[in-house]
Amino acid sequence: MSTSFQQHKTGDLHFLKRLNRSAILELVRRTPGLTRADIASQAQLTKATVGAGVQSLLKQGWLSEGELQKSSGGRPGRSLYLNERHYAMLGAEVGVHGLRLVACTLSGQRLASHHEPLVPTTPEATAELLAGLLRQLMAAPKVADRHCLGVGVALPGPVAPGQPLLRLAPNLGWRDVRFLDLLRPHLPRQDGVWLMDNEANSAAFGELYFRTGTIPDSLVYVSAGTGIGSGMVEGTHPPLISRGLQGLAGEIGHTVLQPGGLYCHCGNRGCAETLVSGWSLRAALGIAEDESLIDALLPRLQDEGVQRTLRRAGEALGTLLLNLHHTQNPSEIVLGGSLVQLGAPLLDPALAYFKANQNRLLGTTQQVPLRVIEDATFIAARGAAAQVLASVIHGPSDLL
Amino acid sequence: MSTSFQQHKTGDLHFLKRLNRSAILELVRRTPGLTRADIASQAQLTKATVGAGVQSLLKQGWLSEGELQKSSGGRPGRSLYLNERHYAMLGAEVGVHGLRLVACTLSGQRLASHHEPLVPTTPEATAELLAGLLRQLMAAPKVADRHCLGVGVALPGPVAPGQPLLRLAPNLGWRDVRFLDLLRPHLPRQDGVWLMDNEANSAAFGELYFRTGTIPDSLVYVSAGTGIGSGMVEGTHPPLISRGLQGLAGEIGHTVLQPGGLYCHCGNRGCAETLVSGWSLRAALGIAEDESLIDALLPRLQDEGVQRTLRRAGEALGTLLLNLHHTQNPSEIVLGGSLVQLGAPLLDPALAYFKANQNRLLGTTQQVPLRVIEDATFIAARGAAAQVLASVIHGPSDLL
DNA sequence: AGGTGTTTGTTCAATCTTTTTACTTAGTGG
DNA sequence: CCACTAAGTAAAAAGATTGAACAAACACCT
Known part of the structure; x- marks a missing residue:
């Protein structure tokens, strides 16, 4: 599915709270080590709002507190970081010559990965194989104890916007494949975000989304x-x-x-x-x-x-x-x-x-x-994982 | 200036109210004749919120009430339309062979227009001439009694994003021109929105923004x-x-x-x-x-x-x-x-x-x-006017 | 050591907006 | 003429941000 975040035309108070919390999370994502005071000034929110938001993000495992910053004449602020231990995202790329899978943390760090060479075959067989590899990945020691936010799949061809449909993959010989529908039956857990996209789109997204700083x-x-x-x-x-x-x-x-x-x-x-x-x-x-x-x-x-x-x-x-x-x-x-x-x-x-x-x-x-990029092996798969995260943070999910 | 609406990362209650009112206005813009009930269901707002929003938009001259709709078994709703009489926007295009100016209503209807043939000259002389023509346009009978939301200028070359700077206009022989700065001194009223953009951008924007229906x-x-x-x-x-x-x-x-x-x-x-x-x-x-x-x-x-x-x-x-x-x-x-x-x-x-x-x-x-488009004479100028309107509706203006 | 000043972060009442609920309005149809 | 349905409005209730006061933590000066 394409990660299309519906433009919230309108909003209620709950929406507003979500908006501000996701903004706080985004700020810490982009600039690790920010303090509550930094967030308040950068996001143009009051200290009270930021405090409340941070507290709930801490409790839900999105953020973690780090060391005290050096004082500049007053009480030192406490650094905030992404909580790298609580959540994980899965990303996969179906390439012409193989499958690539990664599991990564909120910041995009690779927890586990796998590259499976493969000669092109049917969508059904590919989906079944990929599902098996995904199950293995989810069972990996560093991954298993984390809450998995979802799975993203990158595919080598144009994907219909707004629906999980691969229009065409010329180099695989596929046409009009609903790949997620083929994948789902072979995986136990159906919760979380499921999405698919063109591999270049996923890669581009990941390269932008996991970047820190400006x-x-x-x-x-x-x-x-x-x-x-x-x-x-x-x-x-x-x-x-x-x-x-x-x-x-x-x-x-x-x-x-x-x-x-x-x-x-x-x-x-x-x-x-x-x-x-x-x-x-x-x-x-x-x-x-x-x-x-x-x-x-x-x-x-x-x-x-x-x-x-x-x-x-x-x-x-x-x-x-x-x-x-x-x-x-x-x-x-x-x-x-x-x-x-x-x-x-x-x-x-x-x-x-x-x-x-x-x-x-x-x-x-x-x-x-x-x-x-010298080694682009896992770039698209990681990008698909990034799309999962973005979908949770900005989308309709109730995890945040 | 490029019409870049800063992505509101966060928001307070005032922002929320603005968001909902602009959403109501957008809905009526896109589908003239909507009733309050229609808006409520389409925008996923409650009747009460819509009622309050519509009331303030009516009072400020953005909307006007029309006829009663046919009843479908209950009390008939009252149609809402853009108030075409209260506001106006100005748009101008500096072309290689002439200046084109329009004044139009909220729905993009042309109130007055002017085409002035011209051989390329200096930015300063062009700005002074355009200013004079704009003053004439503002004095036109249908325009003068309306509140002018601002002026948009379309230019034949790349415009720097985020600042009102024409980087280059090869066919005019211009380079790095801050055209709005040249225009301002020759116009009496400085309030409202002032923006400039590339002519194709303006035209594209207008073609999309003034459309109704889907x-x-x-x-x-x-x-x-x-x-x-x-x-x-x-x-x-x-x-x-x-x-x-x-x-x-x-x-x-x-x-x-x-x-x-x-x-x-x-x-x-x-x-x-x-x-x-x-x-x-x-x-x-x-x-x-x-x-x-x-x-x-x-x-x-x-x-x-x-x-x-x-x-x-x-x-x-x-x-x-x-x-x-x-x-x-x-x-x-x-x-x-x-x-x-x-x-x-x-x-x-x-x-x-x-x-x-x-x-x-x-x-x-x-x-x-x-x-x-058979006659594209005023398309870009009208598009620049559309950008002015969008800037007021979605931007930081306090008119809405 | 201790006091003062500065900055960070929290608490709580006040404010503001949406929602909920009840009610009024206005038309259809039997 | 009366039920019935739907549109719109007016109240109280719920929920989020804000603002001010307060507590915490550190630097600096005496």
Whole structure:
């Protein structure tokens, strides 16, 4: 399901209390170690309100008290932190070549994780396998004694906004799969939040949501793997994921970069994926489906043919990044996915093109932060867990 | 200034009351003729709360009571409408070839408007001229007796988010202009809301905000004129404009459609604007700056050379629309700007390409609504007025 | 050591808004 | 003409934030 927090058009007093408590929790999440007095000034609430809110959050296991801060002439304040021991969230990613699962704390710390290689199969079989692995994860020592807030699943394709329906997963051969419905029967506990989303959306959300300190206004995660997709989160309290009417937002792999170019599996011509993607690299370099693309290429990175192919793909990736810059202009871009492991031969041309052209219009020197994630294995799964947490904090749950 | 409604992290009781009253006003705005009982059920408020809220909104001139509805077995409810006589908003667009001004009611009805042709000049001279025209507009009979909520100005270039600064207007030759600061000294009344935004953003906002009935979740306005830009609004209560880190969101004219293509005025190669834009059409067909592009082309639409040029430009426009579809997937696309007046020779190839390819990925038959605005003259100016209204309803103003 | 000043956090009555409940109003239909 | 239904209003009740007073904890000065 898409984590759509209904915009509370109206509110009663209970809603107001919830709002303020979730604001307190968010502040401590973003800035660990805050005191009640800090919260009061930053949230523009009175000491009394903050005191009451903090007390109930402590009692329910959301916050924990830390050490006394250094005095600045008066009574020192007591630091507040997320209670990392009471709750846990589960996140999973169904990838084209495997399942990835994580359990993590409120701050996003990994408690346990698992990577299960897998060749694509039916949704039903995948769901059953994933359910078994989730049960194992829940039984892990660090996880079992925590209260589980819910499960989030990230999937490699567009998800219908507002309902838990995977519209399409081209690289799995799936279409119109209600994955959560397949998962539920195989799991004992049905309580808590259950949601599913596109993997790039989940990853983007997690990268923004688990950050502390000052956080960017918006963030785009570009996932370069078998296909190419992106996810965008915007705003705060809570960050909102752009999904679009049909869940097609972020399908940048099918933006046209070369009108009249090569045919794409979608039937159109010149899609970005025909220039840069796992499957186009396989096609260009003759690497079979049953072989790992990365494993096949890493030893051959010095080959001139491989270098040339990767450079061309990298230039297309750079164009894609620049087009995102001029379409959504995110405050930060994060680049992940399996292709990142190919390193400089692919990434250098991309980053160089982006850097060279991002400031042409305005003529400024301000650089948009672009971060490359070396090991993106659990990023999407962790992001799905983040969505679970956000859903509890900002959604209709009665746990808070 | 960008209409950024600070996300109210927290709230007191006064905030709650405001929230509920603005929700009532929004409901009546979207569905004129609602009764108090309808509002209560739709907004999940009690009859008493709605009654009190409506009463104060009536007293302050936001709402007016209409006729009695037909009884359905009990006491008939009284219809509520926006009070179209008490308030007014002003909107203006600074275009490359002229100034456009409107004054409108709460529902977006035009009370008065003015179009002033103009050749590009300095920001200072433009501001002084615009101020004079605004004063005239405020003195118009239908406008003068209303309370003016504020002024919004739409500008042809990226506007810095969070501050009233036009970063760049390439076709005016302006850079880093604080236009509101230039405008203020020439206007007598400084109260109310003052804001400025990119013209495509304003247009998109207005198209969504003034709509009644069921409204789309998101909307993209594509403005095809001397340059090509787009604006996106998303969500409701209130609709949010995506501006991006530097105000570059929607600069789709500078997305690359043809790597290694023609040089663009931005210095990069293959930008969409090199394929479809007022300036690229002038260049391709040899039409001078001092001549109206539309007036020059309309008589020559049957020329084979013109047809071919427009068809190619239209195909690029279609690609641009498809790329938007696969990047943001808006619930509705609105196409405006002066180039729309060129009609079928330009638009048919664009719409055909978009229609032929928009469903390739999902394989559905659902069509994204795409509306072409025949006369987009006052769309952006009216949108800026809409932003003023939204800023009063959802912002920190104390008028509501 | 002890007093003073400063800041943190809590307690409690006051205030304000929504809700609940009862009641009035206004029309339909037998 | 009278029951019946639904819309809207006016009271008391419930619940949340606020403001002021108070207690706690530490630094600094004498």
